[in-house]
């Protein structure tokens with residue numbers, strides 16, 4: 285079964301404001317590896333969509349951080365990850381039963397390389 289990876293945007297993705305350490309190339313790699321990917325950010329949904337469109341990445345979901353539990357019911361997966369840069373990201377992720385990863389741990393790409401405890 286697939287692994288779902290939810291990316292925060294600002295402070296997490298290189299396309300964010302401020303830019304974060306997770307590159308769009310890492311996102312593409314996750315997708316190529318079969319991960320279900322998308323964003324869960326405080327940004328309005330159309331703004332999130334525009335960022336993905338600009339980078340020509342077709343995501344499976346765009347959501348708010350409060351929507352993480354819904355993602356779990358919408359997408360059956362083996363593991364769920366949310367990667368972000370704030371304690372709020374961590375809180376929403378853990379409450380929803382996601383693994384939480386700090387943005388600067390993203391380079392380990394645990395959704396590809398196997399589970400690590402980033403919380």
Ligand SMILES: [Mg+2]
Nearest residue numbers: 292294295369
């Ligand atoms: Mg952020």
